[in-house]
Amino acid sequence: MSARDNILQRLRAAPQGMPPLPPDVRAFYAAARAALPASTRAARCELFCEKMAFWHAEVVRVTASDWPEKLRQLCVAKNVRSLLYGEHTEQAAALVGAGISGLKPYDRPVDDWKQELFENTDASFTSTRGGIAETGTLIIWPDAREPRLMSLVPPIHFALLDAGKLYDTLFEAMVEQGWSDALPTNALLVSGPSKTADIQVTLAYGAHGPKELIVLLLVDEEETP
Numbered sequence: 001m002s003a004r005d006n007i008l009q010r011l012r013a014a015p016q017g018m019p020p021l022p023p024d025v026r027a028f029y030a031a032a033r034a035a036l037p038a039s040t041r042a043a044r045c046e047l048f049c050e051k052m053a054f055w056h057a058e059v060v061r062v063t064a065s066d067w068p069e070k071l072r073q074l075c076v077a078k079n080v081r082s083l084l085y086g087e088h089t090e091q092a093a094a095l096v097g098a099g100i101s102g103l104k105p106y107d108r109p110v111d112d113w114k115q116e117l118f119e120n121t122d123a124s125f126t127s128t129r130g131g132i133a134e135t136g137t138l139i140i141w142p143d144a145r146e147p148r149l150m151s152l153v154p155p156i157h158f159a160l161l162d163a164g165k166l167y168d169t170l171f172e173a174m175v176e177q178g179w180s181d182a183l184p185t186n187a188l189l190v191s192g193p194s195k196t197a198d199i200q201v202t203l204a205y206g207a208h209g210p211k212e213l214i215v216l217l218l219v220d221e222e223e224t225p
Contacts, residue, residue, distance in 0.1 A: 029171050044133040044166040045217065051136020055192025056205055057213040061224050067216050068098030071125065071158060074214060075100055084124035084154055086146040091127060091160060106150055123156035130165035130173050138215065139173060140188040148186050157210040162218045
């Protein structure tokens, strides 16, 4: 009998115990939540901004009426000459109406304009599905209107986040948004600009993706500075 056969024989002959019970994830998070102060929108916004700053990202509070103009001003300040956007998104008309120069719609397969996309596009603008306050993370669900490369290729990534869709934890976001019902091909969790520690275990930013992440946090008028 080979060593392999001997091992398999011993495994088959071993007494069969009860299968382990799956963890009660809901109970775990309910207990963890009960031990913390009551969650508020203001507290989530503050924690999100704090965590984003830790990850070297910038958060700019905007309102429904002024975010396009604030974005235009940021593009001017950062010398953005071309801004990639989804021309069939809810925000497209506001972008065009703001008079942002160099608007560039993502309107063709990547192979048709790979060089222009990778070498001649300064920044991109995307929507988000929500955010996680605990870790300072954006939730992005790419689709045909806003392909995944929009948040991965240009050196600067502008992202619009509704403060009403900020959650305390990833688990809370998954439950309240019903992720189990339908997931996209790619669900992106973005915390700050791109980073790597592959070289001598030294954390470096902007090595293989956006060097800057600017979050436009959509709040009510009374929540602005």
